[in-house]
Amino acid sequence: MxxxxxxxxxxxxxxxxxxxxxxxxxxxxxxxxxxxxxxxxxxxxxxxxxxxxxxxxxxxxxxxxxxxxxxxxxxxxxxxxxxxEMAIDLVPLLAQMGAWGRKHLPVSEELSIRAELLENGGQALWNDFMEELRAKHLGKQLPPGTPSVLAGLTKAYLDVLAKKAGCSVLAENDTGAPAGHQGQKYGENAV
Amino acid sequence: MxxxxxxxxxxxxxxxxxxxxxxxxxxxxxxxxxxxxxxxxxxxxxxxxxxxxxxxxxxxxxxxxxxxxxxxxxxxxxxxxxxxEMAIDLVPLLAQMGAWGRKHLPVSEELSIRAELLENGGQALWNDFMEELRAKHLGKQLPPGTPSVLAGLTKAYLDVLAKKAGCSVLAENDTGAPAGHQGQKYGENAV
DNA sequence: CCAAACTGATTGCGTTTTGCAAGCAGTTGA
DNA sequence: TCAACTGCTTGCAAAACGCAATCAGTTTGG
Incomplete structure (x- = not known):
């Protein structure tokens, strides 16, 4: 033994x-x-x-x-x-790690935007994201028409990248709405 | 550089x-x-x-x-x-780590009771605990009469130890109330 | 049909980190 | 005065890390 x-x-x-x-x-x-x-x-x-x-x-x-x-x-x-499922359950932990890093360490803007959205979305967003991961990795069915959390995070990341590049070329990437916001479904820093 | x-x-x-x-x-x-x-x-x-x-x-x-x-x-x-303050801010991260470990790994009962209470207490309990840590480690003043979160966690840990020992000697450590519960201040798994 | 690109790795080798046991100089309390 | 306690340090072997090169099988493009 x-x-x-x-x-x-x-x-x-x-x-x-x-x-x-x-x-x-x-x-x-x-x-x-x-x-x-x-x-x-x-x-x-x-x-x-x-x-x-x-x-x-x-x-x-x-x-x-x-x-x-x-x-x-x-x-x-x-x-x-x-x-x-064990790894998907790490979403809240990764969200907390991202939040802590953002608060205390020299993060870069484009790489921390996703952490910020994840932090602000709170448990409700984490749950939706985990359901999406279950669909993608475990083959679980998702209600049709469910908006993709990951797509939102990725879009926000690309928007920041585009904006940064745009600063030195053409600032033409603004769509009017703040990047990543999807209505008022997820509260800011819900407790 | x-x-x-x-x-x-x-x-x-x-x-x-x-x-x-x-x-x-x-x-x-x-x-x-x-x-x-x-x-x-x-x-x-x-x-x-x-x-x-x-x-x-x-x-x-x-x-x-x-x-x-x-x-x-x-x-x-x-x-x-x-x-x-940087380390005190790790309380939510440690709580999530404890929660994940409790769910997926072969934890021992007495060492996981604190993680369980921390998980069930949610953000409200974490905030109180962080305030307590600020008092202890940063010299911050606390409102008089504030009950100690840490004392509650420690008592629950000792109660489990005593109960486990009591099983083979005398089961005399029950106080009637579940270990660690402090009224209804902290919700169970608040989202 | 063949060469180039792509696939998930493996190998060799030097550096760094870990783990264990022992030891050390200064301080305290009886 | 002396044992116990203080925060470490040292020596050394084993394991993990990090880098570059490499490999054999598969697919793709011409």
Whole structure:
């Protein structure tokens, strides 16, 4: 019988799985960047993850039940990585991490807009986003006509990018409405 | 000019500070265990942190603005470590980590009771707890008569311990009221 | 039909971090 | 005076990390 865990504390057990500098980066990219293949994760990585580290983390996350790996029917060599319910449940944690980082660390504007929207949307937005992830990764059916949270986040990100670029070229990207706002469905900082 | 950060993403920047297996354990013990001295952190550590790792983490956390270190006036060699506002702001993150661990990992009953209370208390309880931490670590004044959140969490922990011990000796620790409940101030799973 | 590009990785190798045990100089309290 | 306590440091082996190059099989474009 081997010593499996340092302690039974929930925070410690969570750290034993997620307590390194790459695991949550990989999950973030799959979750918010919709990267489902090895090369997508490797080449679009903002933080330039090394391929051996990526391979190791994907293996570990599959082992530990946060990801599943399946063959891509369109390509005999391709693997598709999907989030499990366990990983989808990390949405509130990632939202809190983003909020804390935004408040205390030197974040860049374009990369923090999604964190800001997620923070302001509160639990209601997180729940909608998690339902969307369940549809995308677990095959769960979604009510038709459901607006995509991820699309909203991505649009806001691109709008900031365009605006920043526009400052030095042409400021022509304003649509009139503030980026990312979708009516009044989600409260600002709901408690 | 050196490369300081892998990217400006809030989640990444947070991981650059907290993304290891010990930093949040140290903060947890100072925050919930009220350990303020090196030896307290070393010897009461559930996870048996090594002294060189502890020394390194304390130094790093002070460097990065999460802790302060000051001399203890009662002992020329003693150092007192205190949380900064930056660290106190981690309460919601730690609460989410605890909630996730409780849901998905093999936590022990006595070590997860505090996480459960913190989760059920929601933002309102977190705010009260943070105010209490500001009083303890930053010298902020608290309205007189304020009940201690930490005391409630600790009592619940000890009650579970006593009940577990009592099962094999004498089951005499029940007070009638469920452990940790303090009237109806904090909602269950408020959204 | 063949070469180029793409697929998910693996290998080699040097550096950094971790983990464990022991030790240390100064301080305190009995 | 002396044992216990204070915040660490040191030495050393093992593991993890990070980088660059590479690999074999698959698909695609000409």
């Amino acid at each position: 081997e010593e499996l865990h340092r302690s039974g504390c929930p925070i410690n057990l969570t750290l034993e799985i997620l307590g390194d500098r790459w695991s949550l980066i990989v999950i973030r990219d799959i979750m918010f960047g919709n990267r489902r293949h090895f090369r997508e994760l490797l080449q679009n990585s903002q933080e330039r993850i090394a391929s051996n580290i990526l391979a190791d983390r994907l293996r570990r996350l599959v082992d530990r039940g946060l990801l599943t790996r399946e063959d891509d029917p369109t390509h005999k060599q391709k693997a598709i990585y999907s989030l499990t | 050196e490369e300081l950060h892998r990217s400006g993403c809030p989640i990444n920047l947070t991981l650059e500070i907290l993304g290891d297996r010990w930093s949040l354990i140290v903060i947890r013990d100072i925050m919930f265990g009220n350990r303020r001295h090196f030896r307290e952190l070393l010897q009461n550590s559930q996870e048996r942190i090594a002294s060189n790792i502890l020394a390194d983490r304390l130094r790093r956390l002070v460097d990065r603005g999460l802790l302060t270190r000051e001399d203890d006036p009662t002992h020329k060699q003693k150092a007192i470590y205190s949380l900064t």
